Amino acid sequence: MIEFKNVVKQYPNGFRAVDNLNLLVHEGEICVLIGPSGCGKTTSMRMINRLIDISSGEILINGQPNTELPAEELRRQIGYAIQQIGLLPHMTISDNIAIVPRLLKWDEDRIRTRVDELLDLVGLDPDISRDKFPRQLSGGQQQRVGVARALGADPPIMLMDEPFGAVDPITREVLQAEFLQIQERVGKTIIFVTHDIDEAIKMGDRIAIMRDGHLVQYDTPDTILAHPNNRFVRDFVGTDRTLKRLGLIRIKNLMDASPPTCTLDSTVEEAKQCFVDYGAKSVFIVDKDDGTLKGWVDKEELKTNTSLLDAMYEAHWVDIAVRQDATAREALSAMVARGFRVTPVVDRHGKLVGTITLKALQDLVSYDPTSTATTEAVSNVG
Amino acid sequence: MSVDKVKRSEQKTLQIPWAAVVWLIISAFVFVIGGYVVTLRDVERFPGDFELSTEPTDSENTVKADIVAGTFEYNVVPELSNSVETGTFDETTDNPVAANLFENIPDITQVTIEPQTITITYDNDVEPDMYIRRAQRPVINAVLNDGATITSRVASDAEKTLVFMTSDDEWRYGSYVPALIPEGQQEVYETREAGENGSEMAQFIFERINSLQALTINRDSLIVTYREGAVENQVISRLQEALNEFHPRASLQPDLWVFTIAASSERIMDIIPINTGIPLFLYTLVLAGIEFAAFFSLRNSDDKLIRPLLRVVAVFLFFWSIYGHEPLWDFTLGLIFPSSTQLVHPNATVIEFTAQHLELVFVSSLITIPAGLLFGIIVTRDEFRELLPLVNNLVNSGQTVPTIAIVAFMAPIIGFGFWPAIIALVAYGLLPVVRNTIAGLEAVDPFIIDSARGMGLTPSQILFQIELPIASSVIMAGIRTSMIINVGTATLGAFVGSGGLGTPIASGLAMTVDSFILLGAIPAALLAILIDYVLGRIEFVLTPRGLQIEN
Ligand SMILES: Nc1ncnc2c1ncn2[C@@H]1O[C@H](COP(=O)(O)OP(=O)(O)O)[C@@H](O)[C@H]1O
Ligand SMILES: [Mg+2]
Numbered sequence: 001m002i003e004f005k006n007v008v009k010q011y012p013n014g015f016r017a018v019d020n021l022n023l024l025v026h027e028g029e030i031c032v033l034i035g036p037s038g039c040g041k042t043t044s045m046r047m048i049n050r051l052i053d054i055s056s057g058e059i060l061i062n063g064q065p066n067t068e069l070p071a072e073e074l075r076r077q078i079g080y081a082i083q084q085i086g087l088l089p090h091m092t093i094s095d096n097i098a099i100v101p102r103l104l105k106w107d108e109d110r111i112r113t114r115v116d117e118l119l120d121l122v123g124l125d126p127d128i129s130r131d132k133f134p135r136q137l138s139g140g141q142q143q144r145v146g147v148a149r150a151l152g153a154d155p156p157i158m159l160m161d162e163p164f165g166a167v168d169p170i171t172r173e174v175l176q177a178e179f180l181q182i183q184e185r186v187g188k189t190i191i192f193v194t195h196d197i198d199e200a201i202k203m204g205d206r207i208a209i210m211r212d213g214h215l216v217q218y219d220t221p222d223t224i225l226a227h228p229n230n231r232f233v234r235d236f237v238g239t240d241r242t243l244k245r246l247g248l249i250r251i252k253n254l255m256d257a258s259p260p261t262c263t264l265d266s267t268v269e270e271a272k273q274c275f276v277d278y279g280a281k282s283v284f285i286v287d288k289d290d291g292t293l294k295g296w297v298d299k300e301e302l303k304t305n306t307s308l309l310d311a312m313y314e315a316h317w318v319d320i321a322v323r324q325d326a327t328a329r330e331a332l333s334a335m336v337a338r339g340f341r342v343t344p345v346v347d348r349h350g351k352l353v354g355t356i357t358l359k360a361l362q363d364l365v366s367y368d369p370t371s372t373a374t375t376e377a378v379s380n381v382g
Numbered sequence: 383m384s385v386d387k388v389k390r391s392e393q394k395t396l397q398i399p400w401a402a403v404v405w406l407i408i409s410a411f412v413f414v415i416g417g418y419v420v421t422l423r424d425v426e427r428f429p430g431d432f433e434l435s436t437e438p439t440d441s442e443n444t445v446k447a448d449i450v451a452g453t454f455e456y457n458v459v460p461e462l463s464n465s466v467e468t469g470t471f472d473e474t475t476d477n478p479v480a481a482n483l484f485e486n487i488p489d490i491t492q493v494t495i496e497p498q499t500i501t502i503t504y505d506n507d508v509e510p511d512m513y514i515r516r517a518q519r520p521v522i523n524a525v526l527n528d529g530a531t532i533t534s535r536v537a538s539d540a541e542k543t544l545v546f547m548t549s550d551d552e553w554r555y556g557s558y559v560p561a562l563i564p565e566g567q568q569e570v571y572e573t574r575e576a577g578e579n580g581s582e583m584a585q586f587i588f589e590r591i592n593s594l595q596a597l598t599i600n601r602d603s604l605i606v607t608y609r610e611g612a613v614e615n616q617v618i619s620r621l622q623e624a625l626n627e628f629h630p631r632a633s634l635q636p637d638l639w640v641f642t643i644a645a646s647s648e649r650i651m652d653i654i655p656i657n658t659g660i661p662l663f664l665y666t667l668v669l670a671g672i673e674f675a676a677f678f679s680l681r682n683s684d685d686k687l688i689r690p691l692l693r694v695v696a697v698f699l700f701f702w703s704i705y706g707h708e709p710l711w712d713f714t715l716g717l718i719f720p721s722s723t724q725l726v727h728p729n730a731t732v733i734e735f736t737a738q739h740l741e742l743v744f745v746s747s748l749i750t751i752p753a754g755l756l757f758g759i760i761v762t763r764d765e766f767r768e769l770l771p772l773v774n775n776l777v778n779s780g781q782t783v784p785t786i787a788i789v790a791f792m793a794p795i796i797g798f799g800f801w802p803a804i805i806a807l808v809a810y811g812l813l814p815v816v817r818n819t820i821a822g823l824e825a826v827d828p829f830i831i832d833s834a835r836g837m838g839l840t841p842s843q844i845l846f847q848i849e850l851p852i853a854s855s856v857i858m859a860g861i862r863t864s865m866i867i868n869v870g871t872a873t874l875g876a877f878v879g880s881g882g883l884g885t886p887i888a889s890g891l892a893m894t895v896d897s898f899i900l901l902g903a904i905p906a907a908l909l910a911i912l913i914d915y916v917l918g919r920i921e922f923v924l925t926p927r928g929l930q931i932e933n
Contacts, residue, residue, distance in 0.1 A: 051836055075838035086833025090851045090926030100837050133928035149837075159836070 001027045002048060002157065002189060006057035009043050009213075017043040019213035020057070025206075028187045032204035034194055036236075040213040041193045045159050048191065049078045061157065076100055079150035079158035079188070083165040085142050087134035093119070093145055094130045100153040118148040121182055140171040147179065151186070161193045176202055197237055201225070201244055209233055222248055242365045246329035254328055254364065255345045255354035262297070262308065263288040271308055275299050284344050284352055285312050291351040293317035293344055317350040324353050332361050401693065402673035408700070409666030470494045569599040590624040593617060665703045669696040690919045701912045705905060706733040715897045725897045727886045736905055739882035742800075742872040743913070746807035747865050754812050754864070755857070758819025759845065770820070777817045785810050785871045793878045803875030803882075810871055811864040818860025822853030851926050858921035862914060869910040873902060883909070 002025040009018040018040040025031040033041040046052040048059055050071045059066045066074060087096050094115045101111045116126040122144040134142055143164065150158055164172045164179075176199065183190065194200050200207050201221045208218045209232075217229040225245040228234035237244065260278035262271045262285050274283045285294045285308070295314040305311035321344040322331045335343050335358055345354040471480035471493050480493040492503040569584060571577035577588035577597055588594055594617070596607040608617045676692050704710065711732055715725045727735070760766055761773045788809050792802040826849050834844050850857075876884025883902040890898030 049836060051832070072838045072840055075836060080833065080836030082829060082833055082836070084827070084829035084833075086827070086829040086831075088830060088834070088848060088852075088928075090848075090928040092928065099834075099839070103838055103843075133931055135928065135931045152837075 001025065001060075001062055002031075002191065003060040003063075004044070004057070005060065007044070007047060007054055007059060008056045009040070009047060009052060010055040017213055018047070021213070021215055023208055023215060023218060025189060025191060027189055029205040030183060030190045030192050030203055032192045032194060032200040032207045033210060034197065034200045034207055034236075035210035035216075037195060039210045041195075041210055042161055043213075044210070045161055045191050045193050048157075048159060049075045049080060051075075076103055076153065077155050077157070079152070079155040079160075081146045081150040081158065081160045081163045083162040085146040085166075087142055087145060087149070089134050092131050092133060093124075093137070096134065096145060097149045097152050099149065100155075104153055106153070114152070114154075118151055121151070121185075122148045123178060124148075139167050140175065143167055143171075143175060144178075147182075151182075151188075154186075156189060158188045158190045160190060162195070163192075164199070165194070165196075172199075179203070198244070201248065209236060243329055243332075245365055246332055246361065247327045249328040249364065250324075251322060251326050251328060251331050251345055251356055252324040252353075254360060255324065255356045256360075257354045259284055259344060259352060259355040261286055261352060264294055264309070266308055268302055268306060268308055268311070271297060271311075272302055275302075280342075282342065284355075286352050290349070293321055293346055293350055293352045296320070296344070317344070317346050317352075320344060321346040321350070321352070322356070323348060328356075328361055328364065331356055332358075335361075399674055399677035402670045402677060405666050405670035405673055405696070405700075409663055409670060468495050569597075571597045587621065587624045591617060591620045665699055669700060672696055687923055690923055694916050694919045697915060698912065701908060702733070704908075705736050706731070711901065715900060718900065719897045725901075727889070727898055727901055730885075732901065732905055735881070735883045735885055735902065736909065738880075739869070739872055739884075739906070739909065742803060742807060742875055742880060742882050743865060743868045746804050746811055746868055746872075747861075749804070749808045750811040750815055750864055750868075751861055753808075754815025754860070755819055757812075758816045758823065758857075762820055762823045763841075773816070774820065777813050777820075780809075780813050786874055786877075789874050789878055798879040800880050802878050803872070803880030806878075807868050807871055807875070811868045814860045814863040814867065815857075816860075818863070819853070819857050822856030822860075823849050825856065826852050852929065855921060855925045855929065858917065858924060862917040862921065865913050865917060866910050869906060869913060873906055876902075 002023075004021045004023040007018055007021040008016065010016050021040075021044060023031075023044075033044060035041055043052055047054050048061070048066065050066060069077075088099075091099075094112075097115045097118055098111045101114060106114070115130065119126040119129055124141060124144055129137070129141070129145075134145070137145065143166070146163065150160070164175050167175065180203065192203055194203070204221055206218065207221055207224050209216045209224070211232055217224060217233050219227075222245060224233065225237055225241045225248070228237060228241070234241070260274050260280040260283040262274055262283050264285055265288055266274075266285075271283055274280075282296045282298055284296045286292060287294055294317075295312045297308065297312040301311040302308075320338070320340075322334050324345050324347055331343060331345075335341070341358045342355050344352055345356055347353050467477050469477075471477050472491070473484055475481055475484070475493075477495070479495060483493050484490065490503065494501040494503075569581055571580050571584055571588075574588060574595060577584045577594065579585075580588075581599075583599060584597060587597060591608070593609040594606065595609050598605040606617065606621060672692055673696065676689050712726050719725065726732075757773075761769050785806060788806040789803065792806050796802045796805065830848065830852070831844060834848055839847070872880070872882050873884035873887055875882055876888040883906045885902065886898040887902035890896065890900075890902065
């Protein structure tokens with residue numbers, strides 16, 4: 001737990017980069033600091049491990065002021081990763097990762113196993129990477145090493161200043177996803193600085209929006225998107241914040257889990273009964289054995305055809321369905337593209353698990369997000 | 383199976399230890415050249431160095447005989463102008479010529495002026511030679527005629543005999559003993575007449591020395607008898623000139639060399655010069671052996687340290703043996719200046735000059751490098767960073783001050799010799815080291831330092847584990863520049879008497895002997911190349927491997 005209490009940073013030239021900041025970062029959460037360039041994100045973050053001195057106020061780490069320990073000792077207990085990575089070019093990858101463990105005088109055997117473990121964790125093959133030098137790695141690989149190095153001595157707290165800011169968008173997405181997986185395993189308390197709202201929404205358990213050294217809003221991503229405090233936040237999150245919110249929601253939390261279904265060998269009569277039971281305009285046809293989506297049939301078609309097989313639209317599930325772990329935003333996109341008001345939801349093997357309607361999506365975003373119904377439906381993408 | 387074996391052995395033989403082969407070729411070359419040079423040395427008309435010693439044959443008539451009183455006669459050609467009053471004058475005279483002489487020459491009692499002769503009478507226990515020299519300029523001034531030359535003669539009663547001997551030391555380059563004429567022969571000329579019809583050498587000598595009465599030429603000595611009344615020093619110097627002219631390489635006038643300050647010889651390092659082509663040949667052979675050994679024993683290991691080191695030692699020894707190979711210098715210079723009477727410097731060998739030179743360079747670098755590093759490190763620390771622009775300016779403008787100016791400043795302040803030269807070298811060599819230390823440390827990516835600080839490294843850990851290793855190649859380049867500059871600058875040290883390779887250059891300039899200039903300049907240039915090479919290897923070893931990979 002990290003607590004900022006009335007923290008002020010005034011630079012020697014009189015400029016107040018951070019002005020009376022109060023912020024509570026919960027144990028095991030990723031707290032994203034975001035705001036326009038120059039708003040004091042980096043300054044705030046660097047005051048935690050005292051790379052920058054506080055002018056007034058204090059920062060408590062698990063209830064203790066961070067000035068209690070000598071600065072170097074404090075920093076060895078806090079992971080530190082920056083956009084420029086700052087790997088030491090004259091040291092091998094394993095030596096780079098081993099820096100803090102060596103400072104803490106771990107024995108070499110322990111360091112060696114730790115380095116391999118970390119390389120594995122960040123998705124690098126220890127046998128290949130261990131003895132390479134930073135310049136022999138790609139930007140994305142270097143950034144992975146940077147993360148591994150910050151995790152070196154297993155610090156409970158990590159400070160990350162735009163760690164994925166310098167890599168290309170595709171690599172960035174991969175690194176973000178991987179990092180969230182790592183975080184699921186290690187559960188660190190993380191201060192994550194970024195200026196990219198999409199990254200903030202994706203990575204943050206909570207987002208602190210800053211402006212001119214002040215905290216403007218501190219909330220979960222969904223609350224920030226649904227209820228921007230003021231014009232500044234609204235502008236900052238962008239005019240497509242509704243879409244962004246949809247991007248936070250998984251289909252599986254939103255779908256109707258009992259779709260109107262017939263199997264391929266159902267009779268026309270059985271299918272007609274299905275329409276009656278569900279009051280639906282379309283019924284989905286699945287394989288009798290494994291429940292794979294095979295197509296659908298409209299009510300009108302049944303009137304003219306005597307066989308279900310003749311009446312159905314046959315299609316591969318990839319072309320007509322959305323996956324249950326897709327976001328609502330992806331579902332909306334698919335529905336808009338295909339002109340569906342209802343779209344089937346499948347698991348990753350193509351088994352039909354539910355349906356989702358355009359109306360459900362609309363209801364969601366025009367809904368009061370504080371009511372229990374949606375809070376349950378909303379969950380962080382992870 | 384057998385095919386496999388053949389292939390593998392083929393692959394093995396394809397690898398050739400090129401360095402070793404090169405040394406072998408060089409050693410063969412040295413063997414041929416060394417042999418050639420030594421052979422040349424044995425040519426009869428090649429007398430080498432002579433050491434002059436005067437030995438009176440008659441104990442009553444020593445050369446430095448006490449002359450209590452005597453008279454000089456100066457023959458003035460052309461005649462004195464008519465305006466000069468003739469006659470005999472004493473100290474109270476108002477004759478301008480006589481008065482001038484009284485003023486310039488101490489202790490003379492009487493001056494007699496005749497149209498072609500000026501006679502000076504003195505009564506003091508002084509070598510006549512001094513009087514001759516002192517009189518020369520006033521007389522010419524008095525005559526007011528640029529064409530005037532003076533011959534002098536000292537009145538003396540006894541006939542004198544001088545013996546000239548060659549050095550009986552082994553000839554410095556080897557076991558050759560210089561000879562005037564072949565072994566076992568002797569030429570004796572009792573009269574001038576006999577001499578003027580004698581051997582080529584005798585004719586040559588008699589022609590040049592009018593006062594010569596008799597001459598005996600032995601294999602390694604000359605016995606000279608000169609006419610009564612002749613000036614002994616003049617006979618000696620004429621004879622030296624004649625010998626020098628007759629034997630192109632003879633070096634008989636060591637006293638004329640300038641800038642040979644005694645103190646310098648005391649500092650020569652204890653390095654045994656390698657004298658002949660044979661040791662040089664053996665060295666190159668050993669080096670070839672070292673390279674072969676290194677090739678076969680280190681071929682599979684990471685030889686970042688051992689092989690460069692071996693190579694440095696090898697190259698250094700090779701240079702050193704070339705430096706010690708006097709016949710090679712003599713031979714080479716002889717090719718460049720075939721008509722020169724003087725080739726190698728009489729005071730010291732190339733290796734001695736080089737040893738002094740290296741001492742200048744190393745002692746100054748021993749001060750320069752730590753001081754420059756320390757200074758560069760201090761001004762790049764946060765606490766002293768305000769000084770940085772000032773220091774940068776100083777360092778850059780300091781480079782524009784000519785070295786000779788520093789040397790010239792030092793001389794009047796701390797005098798002549800080794801240390802003034804060192805101070806000038808340090809002042810000059812400090813600049814590149816400081817500049818590159820600053821540049822190297824400033825070039826370290828600030829984010830690397832930031833991330834190191836963020837991980838909890840202390841400032842000294844950051845300096846020694848991160849900044850210095852990363853800056854090492856830039857710093858080494860500065861050290862390299864500094865030492866190379868010092869090799870060149872140290873030659874100027876000779877002007878304040880520091881010794882070193884500047885000595886032959888300075889005396890060559892003073893005496894217009896071109897070969898001496900090259901004798902200093904060529905070794906200095908080679909030395910610069912050698913030091914650059916050695917430091918380049920050291921730089922390679924010191925540069926962390928991760929930094930040798932280009933981005
Ligand atoms: N050493 C300094 N002296 C004066 N002003 C500074 C200094 N460092 C940063 N600032 C200013 O403080 C503000 C906040 O900086 P920073 O925290 O780095 O912003 P960001 O939110 O982009 O990370 C900026 O306006 C910057 O110009
Ligand atoms: Mg920043």
